[in-house]
Amino acid sequence: MKKKLLWSGLAICCLMFLAIGGYKLMNAREFQLFGELTAKVETDEKIVALTFDDGPSENVPGILSLLDEYQAKATFFLIGQDIAKYPEMAKAIVDAGHQIGNHSYTHTRMVVKSPAFVKKELSLTDDLIRDAGYEGDIDFRPPFGKKLVVLPWMLNNQKRETIMWNIEPDTYASSVEEKVKYVLDNIEKGSIILLHPMYDDGEELQVMETILKELTEQNYRFVTIDELQKHANEN
Ligand SMILES: [Zn+2]
Structure with missing residues (x-):
């Protein structure tokens, strides 16, 4: 009886470990089981x-003109x-590059x-991106930001990269001021910032504008992920 209890206790512990491990893996920003993942780039x-x-949403024109104003690519x-x-x-x-x-x-x-579900999600969206003229x-x-086994495996098969981020003000702050402060406190060369201005009624656009302004004053330049990766240090 005692032994049985011990074994079931151990089994429960193992399951808990697996569950916590799986949860951590699913949400990990800088690690996945297969393929390349980028959350930040090492650059000087x-x-x-x-x-x-x-x-996209109806906020696109506003977002594009802000980027334009600061000669930023996103x-x-x-x-x-x-x-x-x-x-x-x-x-x-x-068209805005x-x-x-x-x-x-x-x-x-x-x-x-299922792999079939993931594959369809990827290809339907790829087709629409191509229809928009993206090459x-x-x-x-x-x-x-969630992935476990099938998704990374499929992306790796298709030789495509997973892009995460290392700065996410929306998760760690709530007001415009706090979000901007969070970004300015944590920014470093090669950072990838995540923002959600598409379904926002103005606050996130304000965050975006202030970040563009403050970091431009600090002589940072805003580039695409592709461009950022081209400037990665050789190691
Ligand atoms: Zn999303």
Whole structure:
């Protein structure tokens, strides 16, 4: 009886370990089981990447003109079903010379999904990105940053990169001032900043504008993920 209890105790501990490990793995910003993942680039140059998740939406013209004002290039991780809704907005992003990445078709957590489901989410969105006129390699960013086994495996098979981030003000701060402060406190050369201005009624655009202004004053330049990676230190 005692032995049985001991074994079931051990089994529960093992399961808990696996669950915690799986949870950590699913959310890890700088590690996945297969393929290349970038959350930040080691560089000696004063460059950083602004990345925007979700959309496109009707906020695109406002976002593009802000970027223009600061001669900034950014990377947009777009959702397939939103491109289908606003194809001309996706085109406008491409025409302005920014980078576009794939952020899935339906923006569902790709954690316990079949390979067929993941494949379809990727290819439907790729097709729409191509229809918008984008010609570069299409990197991927997982919805909610979550990935476990099937997604990284599939991305690796397709030889495409997963792009994460190392600065996410929306998670660690709530007001405009706090978010800006969080970015300024944590910024370093080669940082990848995540913002969500697409479905925002103004605050996130304010955060974006202040970051552009403050970091430009500090002589940082804003470049696409591709450009940032071209300036990575050799190691
Ligand atoms: Zn998202």
